[in-house]
Amino acid sequence: MRLPVVEAVLLDRDGVVNENRVDHVKQWSEFNFLPGSQSSLRRLRSAGLKLGLVTNQAVVERKIVEQSQVEMIHSKMQAALALRSAEFHTIHYCPHKPESRCSCRKPEPGLAHAAIKALSVDPNKTCIIGDTYADAIMGLSAGCSYAIVIPSTRAPGSYDDVPPKFQDKVKHYSTLAKATDSIIESIKIFR
Numbered sequence: 089m090r091l092p093v094v095e096a097v098l099l100d101r102d103g104v105v106n107e108n109r110v111d112h113v114k115q116w117s118e119f120n121f122l123p124g125s126q127s128s129l130r131r132l133r134s135a136g137l138k139l140g141l142v143t144n145q146a147v148v149e150r151k152i153v154e155q156s157q158v159e160m161i162h163s164k165m166q167a168a169l170a171l172r173s174a175e176f177h178t179i180h181y182c183p184h185k186p187e188s189r190c191s192c193r194k195p196e197p198g199l200a201h202a203a204i205k206a207l208s209v210d211p212n213k214t215c216i217i218g219d220t221y222a223d224a225i226m227g228l229s230a231g232c233s234y235a236i237v238i239p240s241t242r243a244p245g246s247y248d249d250v251p252p253k254f255q256d257k258v259k260h261y262s263t264l265a266k267a268t269d270s271i272i273e274s275i276k277i278f279r
């Protein structure tokens with residue numbers, strides 16, 4: 089079945105763009121792009137889609153990684169992606185730990201709201217790709233048209249965590265590359 093047409097794609101970072109690390113990505117040398125992620129980003133971008141990165145980085149408030157270090161990792165990631173015309177149009181992260189009960193830690197919708205605003209797109213013309221159901225809930229709560237969940241090497245949560253009203257908007261794909269094929273296919277006839 090064809091996916092709804094979107095103009096922007098929000099993506100989780102760890103486990104979607106780069107490998108999850110049990111001990112967290114603390115510096116650029118620990119940031120390893122997942123196979124196929126850079127080419128997927130390039131394909132989405134060259135299809136005319138806006139790309140937003142939305143990531144929980146509680147390591148900041150937990151004092152495991154300095155905020156400036158997270159931003160350094162993102163600027164190096166952007167530079168690496170730019171070499172392949174695959175960089176994000178906007179990046180948003182939540183630095184808070186769960187106990188702080190902020191409005192931006194996924195599954196709260198704050199990061200998706202921020203990215204959608206920065207990209208100046210209609211929420212209904214966006215989708216979210218993550219490796220946990222918290223990613224999906226964040227995006228769908230902010231009005232994303234649908235959510236794609238790919239397999240996680242970490243605790244992905246459960247489909248049962250997704251509010252019933254959102255459940256039929258959650259699609260499962262085996263890889264980011266396959267999700268990318270499907271998203272590009274869905275917008276083809278409009279180009």
Ligand SMILES: [Mg+2]
Nearest residue numbers: 100102103219
């Ligand atoms: Mg993740």
Ligand SMILES: [Zn+2]
Nearest residue numbers: 182184190192
């Ligand atoms: Zn937050």
